[in-house]
Amino acid sequence: MIGRLSRYLADIDNLTTVYAVVVVAVAAFGILLLVVSPLSYEEEQLYPKSIDPTSPLNPYERGGDPFNRTEVLAQYPENSPYLGYVTSYLTPLSAFFAATSPYMGTTILTHPGGIIDEILYNTRGLDTVAETSILFVAFAIASFLFRREEE
């Protein structure tokens, strides 16, 4: 039995199957756990989302004027002394659209500035650095293999 099992595990083609079994087991256990003793959703979240349907920047309206700060609930505000400036910033073009269109926030006009940029570039910048580095490494692998074929 153990011999059969170890032979099965040693075949690399079966590894995804084994991993899937583990994940399915954990997910099933998770459902069981959630039904028996439900977790509670923490109401005091960082960077809470608020929706103001009347604002042209909805759902990204977080208050503040360009070059002024707004209130942002970060984990360690003391580490980001200029917290809130990026959130309230609008480029002139997006300010123009915000003044003329009531649906600026839901268009694909993604200009620098806003709450997501605040998180991505400023407070959790290291996440984005890691993410772009992963893309960079993956792209390096793909382009290395591709260019080697061409030669």
Add this chain to the structure above:
Amino acid sequence: MASAGVAGEPFFALPFGDIVNYFTPYTAVLFGFALLFTLICILSRPEQQLDVVFGTDAYYAKGVTGKELRFRRFMSIACGCATMAAMVSGDVFNFTLFVSMVGVCIIGIVAAVKSRHVLDAAYNYGIIAIVATIPLFGGAAITLATTGTLSIWELSAMASGMPLIAKMLIIVGVMGEGIAPFYAAKAELFRAPGAPYVIMIHVSSLLMFLRVVEILLTV
């Protein structure tokens, strides 16, 4: 900010906004180990594997040269950097990101090899590395939703801490990136020539395992 986990008292914190990396005696040792191996990869020249044709005197050498050498050295240095960052990360999500970066770098280290067997192992490892991001990020996200924070500092100070299911998901995710039984694919990767670079695969998964144990015991 002053709770001592299994890792001992932190003596240095490196803040990057919301993500505060910290050095305790434990993480500093792991960091130093990763740094040492990265330096070895930078400085040393790769091994030469010799294959002897059975029953004759003939042999052929499988060297790593030229562009391939440069590419693999780059990948193993990137792997070392990702491992170092994961060792000192003070944020659950950031840690999971660096774990997945190690996974991609490991694929990169062996991607240049032309042996079909090694590529087969790399492909299977790669698929597990892709799907392992789901439990990793899922664990981090459940932690965020139920505790309201991702910082290991804050989590270790909390009474309730990380929920059990999130811990399980993170351990399953790190397992997928290279702990037994999924280590089998990595053992096959080890057939690739080019010693110091290939060793990086093992070093990174060993260090990753040690770090995830520390995180799960602390939070």
Add this chain to the structure above:
Amino acid sequence: MISGYIIGLIVVFAGVALTFSAFLKERDDVHKLILADLTEIAGLAIIALTATDLAEALIIPGLVVGISELLAVSEIYLTREKLFFQPEKLFTIEVMDSAPGIMGAVLVIFGIILSGFTGGAVAATGMIFYFLCKGHKERFSLVETVSAYAWVLWIAAFFTFMLAPSYWFFGVMMAGGAILAKVVAKMSLIGAMRGESNA
């Protein structure tokens, strides 16, 4: 009382179990890769359940990690199977003869105005469309170098935020510009790989 979050989590766990159970039966390597991409969506749903701005910002790294791993692994597959054939019959429709220049230019200019991730994607679509119509002999290594320098610019923007936060405006603009360049360069290269008509 079970909250909405818990119900959502149970549903997503069921979805994760369902997508992963597909791996139990699947033996074909390409299908496994497609399934791996499918499971990513379930992973993103767990993050999205948190429903804060932070969750939204975490989805972007999660998504990009999945895509980049997919890119690397699929390239490994092609190398392993030695699938180097060029397509024999290329796709053609009328608009590709009449309007490549103007469509490409409009999309690229619009993308530059948008800037950021979305702008990069739009501009890259314009570039790929142009390459698709006109054929290309792109200087792969040159564009690759541009993309690498854009990455460096991005890192510089990050350190601007960390070390000199009072220059936040500079940092935002640098990051927005760098990501535009990076996404355009990478997407147009990836999109143009192996589709050459005259290279």
